[in-house]
Amino acid sequence: MRLYALIVYLFLYIPIGIIVLFSFNSGRHASEFIGFSVKWYGKALKNPFVIEALTTSLIIALSAAFLSSIMGTAAALALQRVRGPIKVLFDGLIYISIMVPGIVIGIATLVALVTVFDIVNPFIESFWATAADAPKLSLGFASVIAAHTLFTMSLVIVIVRARIAGMDRSLIEASADLYASPWGTFRQITLPQLFPAILAGFLLSFTFSFDDFIISFFVAGSNTTLPVYVFSSIRRGITPEVNAIGSMVLAVSLTLLIFAQVLLQRGRKRS
Amino acid sequence: MTGQEKKGRWVTAAMLTPSAIWFLLLLVLPLIVVAVFSFGERAPHGGYSPAFTFEQYANLPSRLKAFQNTLIIAPLGTFLCLLVAYPLAYFLAVKVHEKWRLLLLVLVIVPFWTSLLIRTYAWIFILGGKGLPALFEMIGIDDLRLINTPGAVVIGIVYGYLPLMVFPVFVSLEKLDKKLLEASNDLGGSPFRTFLQITLPLSIPGMATGCMLVFILLMGEFLIPAFLGGGKVFFVGNALVDLFLQSRNWAFGSAVATSLVIIMLVVVTVYMRLMMRASAHRDDVSIL
Numbered sequence: 001m002r003l004y005a006l007i008v009y010l011f012l013y014i015p016i017g018i019i020v021l022f023s024f025n026s027g028r029h030a031s032e033f034i035g036f037s038v039k040w041y042g043k044a045l046k047n048p049f050v051i052e053a054l055t056t057s058l059i060i061a062l063s064a065a066f067l068s069s070i071m072g073t074a075a076a077l078a079l080q081r082v083r084g085p086i087k088v089l090f091d092g093l094i095y096i097s098i099m100v101p102g103i104v105i106g107i108a109t110l111v112a113l114v115t116v117f118d119i120v121n122p123f124i125e126s127f128w129a130t131a132a133d134a135p136k137l138s139l140g141f142a143s144v145i146a147a148h149t150l151f152t153m154s155l156v157i158v159i160v161r162a163r164i165a166g167m168d169r170s171l172i173e174a175s176a177d178l179y180a181s182p183w184g185t186f187r188q189i190t191l192p193q194l195f196p197a198i199l200a201g202f203l204l205s206f207t208f209s210f211d212d213f214i215i216s217f218f219v220a221g222s223n224t225t226l227p228v229y230v231f232s233s234i235r236r237g238i239t240p241e242v243n244a245i246g247s248m249v250l251a252v253s254l255t256l257l258i259f260a261q262v263l264l265q266r267g268r269k270r271s
Numbered sequence: 272m273t274g275q276e277k278k279g280r281w282v283t284a285a286m287l288t289p290s291a292i293w294f295l296l297l298l299v300l301p302l303i304v305v306a307v308f309s310f311g312e313r314a315p316h317g318g319y320s321p322a323f324t325f326e327q328y329a330n331l332p333s334r335l336k337a338f339q340n341t342l343i344i345a346p347l348g349t350f351l352c353l354l355v356a357y358p359l360a361y362f363l364a365v366k367v368h369e370k371w372r373l374l375l376l377v378l379v380i381v382p383f384w385t386s387l388l389i390r391t392y393a394w395i396f397i398l399g400g401k402g403l404p405a406l407f408e409m410i411g412i413d414d415l416r417l418i419n420t421p422g423a424v425v426i427g428i429v430y431g432y433l434p435l436m437v438f439p440v441f442v443s444l445e446k447l448d449k450k451l452l453e454a455s456n457d458l459g460g461s462p463f464r465t466f467l468q469i470t471l472p473l474s475i476p477g478m479a480t481g482c483m484l485v486f487i488l489l490m491g492e493f494l495i496p497a498f499l500g501g502g503k504v505f506f507v508g509n510a511l512v513d514l515f516l517q518s519r520n521w522a523f524g525s526a527v528a529t530s531l532v533i534i535m536l537v538v539v540t541v542y543m544r545l546m547m548r549a550s551a552h553r554d555d556v557s558i559l
Contacts, residue, residue, distance in 0.1 A: 070289075
């Protein structure tokens with residue numbers, strides 16, 4: 001049994017290890033390990049396309065994480081006070097947004113946004129003297145952020161709701177008994193208790209958005225996120241530079257994940 | 272209604288509004304648009320032109336191979352995931368010392384949250400010409416082709432989605448009342464019989480959840496067949512990328528996407544019904 005578990009863990013981690021190992025390969029060819037070197041990291045970080053894609057990914061992931069933490073927390077708090085058809089409707093929408101595959105979300109967002117833009121753009125143009133000067137809505141940062149936030153917001157709602165369910169109610173009641181205003185109770189009692197869950201939701205949202213390929217592939221327009229860049233470079237051929245980028249991406253998500261896990265576990269223990 | 276309550280209602284509504292708008296504009300509306308487009312026609316230069324025709328649906332058999340591959344490999348991959356995940360989940364829930372349980376569980380889940388793109392890419396490396404086949408050549412097995420085969424896609428699937436299967440199975444096994452196992456043991460049941468008659472049936476809900484999660488994600492999979500199937504083993508997801516981003520046939524693409532969602536809904540509904548019946552049946556047995 002132990003041996004079996006060991007084999008499964010090796011199966012899970014050896015491929016990741018190989019990518020990291022080969023990112024330190026000094027040779028020009030990806031598949032033969034010649035010697036240890038960090039030159040591919042230097043090369044990747046000097047590549048303007050990589051830097052641009054990385055910046056795009058960071059902006060998108062940060063925005064999606066902020067938006068979904070705020071809207072998700074608000075919705076989770078409000079949903080505990082709602083009953084009946086509205087609650088059923090929201091539960092259904094949360095469930096669907098988590099379950100519908102990313103590829104369908106990507107396609108549907110692409111098709112819907114392009115259609116909306118085709119209707120709205122001539123309308124905007126009519127307000128400008130010359131059509132060429134008019135601002136044009138098009139796919140880009142905003143559409144990726146919006147599409148990622150759909151999934152990550154639902155994720156935050158699920159995480160924060162779980163935390164609310166495990167929260168110590170007596171403190172809230174005590175606060176109300178002591179004549180605290182609802183807002184005061186929220187700020188001083190509820191929010192501090194929920195904070196680890198909200199932060200964990202933020203980190204998981206960031207990780208999801210930063211790692212997502214398929215949704216960005218459809219709705220990023222002319223912008224390129226890091227996973228989209230990596231995908232097209234892999235299509236051109238495997239290089240040690242891709243391994244270096246991949247290792248950095250893994251390092252970012254691993255760090256955030258461990259942090260998120262610690263927060264979630266601490267919250268669970270306290271309740 | 273007091274003033275305070277009234278105010279509370281407004282606050283609740285205000286807190287739900289942003290997410291409601293998001294769901295409406297980025298989930299409900301887009302899905303409706305896709306459904307509407309699936310009855311349209313391809314515009315001359317790609318994209319969509321309004322029409323009402325069933326032509327796109329009549330044309331579905333031209334992508335039959337993608338549907339076949341998906342509907343054969345996705346359930347197979349799900350089943351193999353379960354086979355690999357179950358013993359590990361059992362080990363984590365029943366055998367492992369409590370001190371290590373959490374750490375080991377986190378170690379299983381963590382890979383799922385890292386980039387599937389990079390993790391799948393690792394397997395191009397391993398299964399490609401200079402990876403495993405080169406190793407096998409050293410021990411005398413020549414011309415082993417691994418990459419761009421259905422087998423490679425299945426390995427990629429098990430690797431990518433194993434964490435998602437382990438977690439729900441683990442949860443159902445951990446909740447299992449250990450007294451039942453002791454009782455069975457005391458009554459002379461062999462470990463194997465205890466497992467077959469108590470542990471396995473009681474972990475059905477976890478297995479069902481895990482299988483459903485993995486299966487649904489696999490139905491929309493694009494990356495794994497794109498990287499490890501090399502154009503020979505392709506899923507509906509690959510057909511969709513081709514239709515929307517290369518040939519820009521939005522009407523037909525929408526019909527394919529709508530069919531995929533409908534197939535998913537049907538499979539999930541039937542599956543849930545079966546599971547509910549199975550668990551209801553089990554309750555009868557446990558009462559007896």
